[in-house]
Amino acid sequence: MGRAPCCSKVGLHRGPWTPREDALLTKYIQAHGKGQWRSLPKTAGLLRCGKSCRLRWMNYLRPDIKRGNITPEEDDLIIRMHSLLGNRWSLIAGRLPGRTDNEIKNYWNTHLSKKLRNQGTDPNTHDKLTEAPEKKKGRKKNKQKSTENNKGSEKTLVYLPKPIRVKALSSCIPRTDSTLTLDSNSATTASTSQEKVQSPEAETKEVNMVWGVSDNIGDNGGIGIFFGEDHDLVNSASYMECYSDDHDTLEKLYEEYLQLLNVEEKPDELDSFAQSLLV
DNA sequence: AAACACTCCAACCGCTACTGA
């Protein structure tokens, strides 16, 4: 499969965005909406590749983005969702309105993984570490890249759930915002790794666990999965409003995730659940 | 004050999934 050429091509700007570029991109998107990233730079008068524009908008310029000040509740939720979902940053970010996958990923790598390690927990597996928590390192003679640091720790075989991509409500939500991934099978039980499941609206009412996607997470284009009893898929935005930032709702959310995963751990129930979603 | 070490995060890269022809 051919790959689209990217921004390393001559004549395009790279590196940090200037205020002028930001302004151009913002103005263009406010006028025309996001999407068509490939042709956007040309029409917006930017010497950037579409990919770069998309990233800049998604991670920095979107008006609803919260930056910094990650609360202890968010901290906690990120850690627990990571224990369930692994490095599924976009999914995790989707549960934290105003947060981007990139921010969550960076925050995890710079703060939370250390925090867990210091608490004696393996940030990859969320298991207890056998060795003592890493002490604050003294100065190193040779600068090491973060990747090398990561490689330094013993790789543990982890049975992370295999992601599946679910095509959801394709008829009413544009593709760009409608895909999400679900951890459906742990690797120990996974036999079919990448099964696509349709989610016809008509069927969703018939299962106790109603699921769907939201492209309304603060208009951030992020992907949110929501689970709830008999929740109307069409009203995902109102559902999001119910899930404000307070700790109780985060707890509730977490419980719902656990509920889902419990279902998934039981193949029979999963099958019926999946079957109910199939056309 | 200077040099070095370390942290943080914006941006990039490479890949996969999806769509439509």
Add this chain to the structure above:
DNA sequence: ATCAGTAGCGGTTGGAGTGTT
């Protein structure tokens, strides 16, 4: 069924800023 184009995701990097010696 195949292919090309596109969007999105997660991993990685580069460099500015900060801390330490």
